[in-house]
Amino acid sequence: MDREVILISYREKIKNFITFNDEEWYAFTGFLKIKKVKKNRCFVEYGKICRELGFIINGAVRFCNVINGQEITGYFSFENSFVTALKSYLAEEPCLYDIKTLEDTIFVTISKKNMEAMLKHPLLSCKMERFGRLISESFNILFEDRIKSFVIKTPEQRYLDLLKSGKDIVKRIPVQYIAQFIGITAVSLSRIRKRIMNSTLSTNRIHT
Amino acid sequence: MDREVILISYREKIKNFITFNDEEWYAFTGFLKIKKVKKNRCFVEYGKICRELGFIINGAVRFCNVINGQEITGYFSFENSFVTALKSYLAEEPCLYDIKTLEDTIFVTISKKNMEAMLKHPLLSCKMERFGRLISESFNILFEDRIKSFVIKTPEQRYLDLLKSGKDIVKRIPVQYIAQFIGITAVSLSRIRKRIMNSTLSTNRIHT
DNA sequence: CGAATTTCTTAACAAAAGATAAGAATAATA
DNA sequence: TATTATTCTTATCTTTTGTTAAGAAATTCG
Structure with missing residues (x-):
């Protein structure tokens, strides 16, 4: 250019x-x-x-x-x-x-x-x-x-907010950096993601 | 006025x-x-x-x-x-x-x-x-x-920074609000304060 | 001053996060 | 494609924080 x-x-x-x-x-x-x-x-x-x-x-x-x-x-x-x-x-x-x-x-x-x-x-x-x-x-x-x-949210909520926002950061950024952005370690975010996945799965099961 | x-x-x-x-x-x-x-x-x-x-x-x-x-x-x-x-x-x-x-x-x-x-x-x-x-x-x-x-500091570090800064917030604001400002509960800050006090005391003892 | 309220600390237990290490999954690249 | 490197997840254990409740300390206010 x-x-x-x-x-x-x-x-x-x-x-x-x-x-x-x-x-x-x-x-x-x-x-x-x-x-x-x-x-x-x-x-x-x-x-x-x-x-x-x-x-x-x-x-x-x-x-x-x-x-x-x-x-x-x-x-x-x-x-x-x-x-x-x-x-x-x-x-x-x-x-x-x-x-x-x-x-x-x-x-x-x-x-x-x-x-x-x-x-x-x-x-x-x-x-x-x-x-x-x-x-x-x-x-x-x-x-x-x-x-x-x-101040008012947990790391888990911050991550869920990010997902909801659909921002570029979710799509284009490695998970480890997202964890740091949220203020936690990559390991911890990995656990959060698993928690979310499990609760989403079980919710879906109830509804089907 | x-x-x-x-x-x-x-x-x-x-x-x-x-x-x-x-x-x-x-x-x-x-x-x-x-x-x-x-x-x-x-x-x-x-x-x-x-x-x-x-x-x-x-x-x-x-x-x-x-x-x-x-x-x-x-x-x-x-x-x-x-x-x-x-x-x-x-x-x-x-x-x-x-x-x-x-x-x-x-x-x-x-x-x-x-x-x-x-x-x-x-x-x-x-x-x-x-x-x-x-x-x-x-x-x-x-x-x-x-x-x-x-992003980069623990609640304890954030509290210590506040103390060091000597800002009005330390002098004029109830501890419970300071805890919230730092992003934790009042109970947790109370524990942190105790930890700091103890480590300060033991440090002083060594030097005297 | 004394009673009432608020604030602060402590205790006990549950939940979450940090640290470290090892293994699985991906992506990079030769 | 096969190899290497990176990234992500999982497991284990330690540390920290959250929650709830109760008691101590400090303030407020009649």
Whole structure:
């Protein structure tokens, strides 16, 4: 995919966040970069300051903590969503996890520097404030639900919710990562899955 | 406290998010309301759409889910922080929890309607986009840490982190609510506290 | 101050999750 | 296709948490 095609796709996909007239679009695209990252590589690396706000055109990433030498994946993002190491990006401090690609992934990125330039740019300033706000708010909505699920739900309920949601994460992500996403070990999730299967089976038997 | 005093305090406290010249301030304050809520009353009520962005001048609130007839508190906010039922406020959907005051609390609030008016107001528009963005981003930073703690830490570690942080929540909040905040029962936290105490004692003994 | 209420701790048992290791099922790739 | 490697499940045992109930400690309020 060449730059022009990717940017056209990007413009379409972010139109719920921001729209442009041609003049603005021309100015805006000058600040964008395309970044192609092969499978299992880092988009953001532990210990470094994340200076990019990304948007996934296609592909997927996982947010990956290393605890006692073992990887624990806390989150996923798929195509058509914004990705960044939020705290690191916002506070300009070293990132405490990796963001790694699960597949070959194409990003459109805005560097922090360019974002700040746009926030001062006469033509774009106000629009970019809004753009930033809407992106940030969309993260808030995701996060609020996720925190609530940890506070009021059991791991089993969280897994059932995931199944019900029918999200990409269920279809495309290895079970071990899903377990970590839920906050438990793979072994424990395996037991939960068995419990669910058994109770589903016995329920079906009653009804037939 | 009368309105003028409260607003002066507000202006000072939010200056990291937004600053005004006198003309802007005059316009801005026209959109603000003061809300005083007695202890143990709702600032936001389950099932209703939250249409206010609040800021706590003094007092404190808890975010309170009702599960099987039992209250579970998932979060707290204290003076000098913004409060709203985020998802409900942003998506204009019924709120799925209460926000209740822990003490008599004074809020400065911006109604959604007024916020939208300001976002169109020639003098304030761009500033308010930014204001909204910065508030939203500050929530994101809090949320990201909190989610990570659920994914990679045990309840015991989460409690120890809280102690280390020395936050108001440790000093001002009943233990049972802290347990819920951590995602466990009060009984379980009680055991954890005992474990910690014992290991602290034995450590001290070794060193003396 | 004293009674009543609420909050916190402890105990006992059940249920769930963590750790480790080994075997089955899948997927990758030579 | 056969081999290798990875991922998933199962088993066993330990640790932790949930549940319920009862008693201790602290608060509230008349």
